[in-house]
Amino acid sequence: MKILIVEDDQMISESVGDILRMLDHQVVGVADNANDAIELCNIHQPELALLDIQIAGDIDGVELAEIIRDQFDIPFIFTTAFADNVTIGRARDMGPFGYLVKPYGVKEVNAAIQVAKASFDRLKKAERANANMSKIIDNSLFLKVDNKLVKVKIEDILFVEAKGDYALFKTKAKGYIVHTTIKKVQDRLENFNFQKVHRSFVVNISKIIDIEESNLLIDDKVIPISRANKESLISRLNLL
Structure with a gap:
């Protein structure tokens, strides 16, 4: 899959990039803030985004997820080192296709991507099936x-x-x-x-x-x- 990484820690973004390439995915861009992430989405049209919740700039990962969902209609997986109830609640309400708590490894990333893709494909299939339900x-x-x-x-x-x-x-x-x-x-x-x-x-x-x-x-x-x-x-x- 063509995957966008949004992460403001360079060491972590490089590590995630290595994991994705190891899993035969294509990293189409790395951003540490919402503006750069949106620009990369426009240029490369990724098929999935890994979004750190705590990123640089005024717009955090949860708010960025809303923009990506509405403008680009691709699945996203939240990644964060903060697993408190408030953070999980905000992330859950946005309807992510996965949630990874740092630190994570190859198995966790692979499982999250597979689940996200399957869930997104089911959603698109249901939308097509219901396309004519409302006239x-x-x-x-x-x-x-x-x-x-x-x-x-x-x-x-x-x-x-x-x-x-x-x-x-x-x-x-x-x-x-x-x-x-x-x-x-x-x-x-x-x-x-x-x-x-x-x-x-x-x-x-x-x-x-x-x-x-x-x-x-x-x-x-x-x-x-x-x-x-x-x-x-x-x-x-x-x-x-």
């Missing part, structure tokens, strides 16, 4: 809910919230749980005045009541806005 007709969305298709007007959707392997489509009257990803929701609805504002939320811009610093309000729901998505949201607002 847009006359500005309505057909959602597959409990083995039946439910017609929902797009303008009635307040927001969509990621719930693990599922997504909650929330209207004023009801919520619908659908097996899909937040990225797929974003791709399907971005032309209908919807905007991703957080790794777990896509919102109907016309339903926003107010925005305050890192949160917005829709109906009675306070929704977080991530730094990575705030600029895109503001650019779509009719500001005075």
